[in-house]
Amino acid sequence: MQGQFWIIQTLNSVAFGGLLFMLSSGFSLIFGLMRIPNLAHGGFFMLGAYLGYSLLIRGVNFWVAALLGGLAVGLLGVVIERFIIHPSNRILLAIGSFLDAVIFRPLGLRAFSGAWRGMIARFRGLAGNEQGQVLMTLGVSFIVADVCLLIWTGDPMTLPAPPALRRPLFIGGYSFPTYRLVVLGVALVAAACLYLLMERTRLGAMIRAGVDDREMARGCGIPVSRLFTIVFLLGATLAGIGGVLGGPILNAYPGLDTDMLPLALIVVILGGAGSLLGAFVGSFVVGFLYNFGIALVPDLAYFVLFLPMVLVLMFLPQGLFGRVQL
């Protein structure tokens, strides 16, 4: 019995660590490249879980649902990055002239129309205002959370795991929850793919260059602002897939976003920002601490997370494997 407890808790921890990796690797890359913590990342995870639920109850295959949910969240991420965090003047001008043609011209507001165009042309948005960009992601996260509440109501929803994986494996007299093993496997595959992407491809080399020195990378002709969009797409997609995968374990409920976001922050603080290895190690450390914390000392589960964070901040402010100053 005692052995069973440890097996279950360990598997829960590694599965949770895997989910955290899906969430925090993107967060860490975004932070590394753009130097802003994307506070909407927990919202992306939650949205993924809800989208997965809606797809699954319509009979979509689990893995297809995970991919579709992830991609939908990824697209939302791109929209947020392009239109809200880094609105480029071209997009704004297009929106501006559209409004102009639809509203101001027909009403005969000539003077107003001119002022409006001038305002948009001079509008610099949040360029260079990184503090504003962070707060913007926070605003977006509230909107995402509230829209989820509006659509899917406040009741917790359990995503059904794939039927083949619901039955536990029996090995040597102990039972192993299959689904958690599979989640761990998916996370490991995702980690391997990300590693190959970052270390073995041209795109990865450009992202690494951007993380290490954004201005210098720009100077070398690397299209850094396009990288921003790509990394945001990647991070949001991973978070969305993580949400669908996490659904059968964690359920989808309002508040899932603010439960997961601080864990991702702690992973990045522990592992160091901008580093895949850091996100990987940090995720499993946090996964173990959080899970065993809840199982063994439920009252102090969060305090258990606090201590390693304090130690790392005091002695290794860049995190264990950090490439970037927090």
Add this chain to the structure above:
Amino acid sequence: MTRGSVIAVLLATVVFMAVPWIVPGNFYINMASQVLIYALFALSLNLMLGYGGMVSLGHAAYLGVAGYTCILLVTAGYNQLTAAVVAVLFSTAFAGVFGVLSLRAPGLGFIMITLAIGQIVWGIAYRANALTGGDNGMSFPARPMPFGFDIQDAKNFYYFTLIVFAIAFFFLWRFSHSPFGASLKGTKEQPRRMRMLGHNVWLIQLLTFVMAGFWASIASVLYVYYNLFLSPHALALQQSAEILLMAILGGATSLTGPIVGALIITLIKNVISTYVERWNSLLGVIFVVVIIFMPYGLVPGCKQLWKRLQSRGKNSAPARTSSEPTE
């Protein structure tokens, strides 16, 4: 102080004193108390944000630390004064630890660490059922009787809050005009130069953090007195974000800004939530709009507009004189 600001202070005093007679009914008097409490939260955050350039998303943590300490001590049988003093001192000490940890990361990492610590405090309040009652929250037995005055009813409580707020405001005003306040502004604009000039930037920021924590703790105790109840929902991320939005909306670089911000947000929140349930969306939209279109906030924005209007009126006159040789 210029004559204008003396008049402004006197006028503000009269208006604040007269609120219970102007507004109809206890509901609005209570809302006015709420505005003052939130204004104190926003002002304390503004100390860090507006003067020191430190954006904290963990300000509601003080509400947890000071609030729960105060409630636990009073329910354990200590008298009100001891409970309040110990709660504020303990919470201020916590601000010291909080500050040391957060200041390990300059810039945007600071936001991350404050958010993480704020959520950890929330998590402890939520999970530690034996201590805090978890999700059910804890109720506070009764408001105290400071110097024998009864502050049970709405009007008296408003005046009590107003007195505390006035004292706090005076201190914060003195602070922002002190040499220390000036060096804090220096660390915001030019941390490297300040370091070169021999200022201990880290210490200046830490002291500011602790002072902000102190005033936030006072506001927290007031919050507990006002609501007579505290639950983990009051220290969630949303609360910190609302306080931050108040400071930014009103204008973080001024002392009056956070008060205006607290007034607007509290009114919107109370009015809107009686009609629709979509307060969170609205909060998000206000965040996005304010940050894109009014990054400096209402009060400085209006001041600027006022100056521009004034100079536009004068422009024609000085333009003629300036063409003549001066002196």
